[in-house]
Amino acid sequence: MKVFVTGGAGFIGSNVVDLLVENGYEVVIVDNLTSGRQSNLNPKAKFYQLDIRDPQLHEIFQHERPDFVSHHAAQVDVRKSVADPMHDASINVLGTLNVLEAARKVSVKRFIYISTGGAVYGEPEYLPCDENHPINPICQYGASKHLGEHYLYMYQVMYGMNYTVLRYPNVYGPRQDPHGEAGVVAIFTGRMVEGEPITINGDGEQSRDFLYVGDCARANLLALRVDHANGIYNLATSQATSINELYQTLKKITDYPLEAAYGPAKLGETRHIYLTADKAGQHLGWEQTVNLEEGLRRTVAHYKTHERAKASA
Numbered sequence: 001m002k003v004f005v006t007g008g009a010g011f012i013g014s015n016v017v018d019l020l021v022e023n024g025y026e027v028v029i030v031d032n033l034t035s036g037r038q039s040n041l042n043p044k045a046k047f048y049q050l051d052i053r054d055p056q057l058h059e060i061f062q063h064e065r066p067d068f069v070s071h072h073a074a075q076v077d078v079r080k081s082v083a084d085p086m087h088d089a090s091i092n093v094l095g096t097l098n099v100l101e102a103a104r105k106v107s108v109k110r111f112i113y114i115s116t117g118g119a120v121y122g123e124p125e126y127l128p129c130d131e132n133h134p135i136n137p138i139c140q141y142g143a144s145k146h147l148g149e150h151y152l153y154m155y156q157v158m159y160g161m162n163y164t165v166l167r168y169p170n171v172y173g174p175r176q177d178p179h180g181e182a183g184v185v186a187i188f189t190g191r192m193v194e195g196e197p198i199t200i201n202g203d204g205e206q207s208r209d210f211l212y213v214g215d216c217a218r219a220n221l222l223a224l225r226v227d228h229a230n231g232i233y234n235l236a237t238s239q240a241t242s243i244n245e246l247y248q249t250l251k252k253i254t255d256y257p258l259e260a261a262y263g264p265a266k267l268g269e270t271r272h273i274y275l276t277a278d279k280a281g282q283h284l285g286w287e288q289t290v291n292l293e294e295g296l297r298r299t300v301a302h303y304k305t306h307e308r309a310k311a312s313a
């Protein structure tokens with residue numbers, strides 16, 4: 001079986017590719033390497049360096065004729081989506097539509113679309129958010145990612161294309177960019193291992209649902225294997241972890257000797273959010289397998305062996 005993974009050179013996409021290859025799938029990656037890295041590419045996967053908006057994508061689909069698509073490529077930066085909503089929509093809406101059109105023409109068996117539980121629900125009306133929670137994104141990124149979900153529903157009705165939407169929570173783990181604007185685990189890990197100062201935004205009591213990237217990858221595998229995996233599924237730990245708790249756990253793991261400073265809160269940031277993944281448990285047989293402390297240990301170990309090695313190379 002052949003799987004077409006867009007964004008397969010990125011943080012989460014590359015972890016998905018590795019698991020699929022490990023499980024005997026033939027994998028084709030399309031990525032334009034804007035935030036993805038060549039070093040993340042699995043050598044057993046075929047790689048096309050291309051923008052998902054490029055009309056040439058259709059020729060690649062015709063040539064490769066994949067059975068499945070796992071669509072991870074996206075403009076993922078919330079702040080960039082606010083600063084340049086046209087650019088965000090051109091990738092997340094028009095790019096997604098281009099992938100969908102190319103996939104429809106070769107009649108893929110299933111289209112897995114990666115959405116975001118952290119950004120589509122907006123300020124939660126109740127917790128944990130389930131899939132029926134009102135959709136009220138409060139940033140352009142949340143709106144553009146949600147639009148893809150509408151297209152999928154429509155493509156199923158119009159063309160009979162099966163789909164699975166996975167709404168990821170805050171994902172962390174190996175290969176997340178420690179120098180990015182987002183990804184608090186990667187940023188804290190990098191700074192703590194290097195012994196650099198850390199500033200926590202606001203009082204640190206804001207909380208998130210942190211899921212290890214390997215568990216996201218496994219959900220993609222299950223979505224390919226389970227015939228009735230049609231619909232929208234949250235992935236989640238169903239636990240709210242405050243930034244202060246996260247900081248303390250990482251401090252312990254890395255033996256970080258400094259104390260964090262506290263800075264101004266980020267405007268427009270949701271105070272508390274966590275999700276429930278009961279539906280993914282019932283329909284996909286998915287559950288979290290790596291708890292936060294274990295996931296953080298693996299992330300720190302990866303940072304020490306890979307990121308530092310790269311920096312000193």
Ligand SMILES: NC(=O)c1ccc[n+]([C@@H]2O[C@H](COP(=O)([O-])OP(=O)(O)OC[C@H]3O[C@@H](n4cnc5c(N)ncnc54)[C@H](O)[C@@H]3O)[C@@H](O)[C@H]2O)c1
Pocket residue numbers: 006007008009010011012013030031032033034035036037050051052053071072073074075076091095114115116117118145167168169170171172
């Ligand atoms: N990281 C999280 O916590 C999180 C949470 C919810 C959802 N998601 C979703 O997961 C997916 C992967 O995110 P990530 O965190 O791994 O980010 P990432 O930036 O590491 O991965 C995105 C990948 O897409 C590629 N890409 C971007 N624009 C492209 C384009 N126009 N054409 C081709 N390739 C392009 C990038 O080069 C990169 O490899 C995204 O769809 C994102 O919205 C991530």
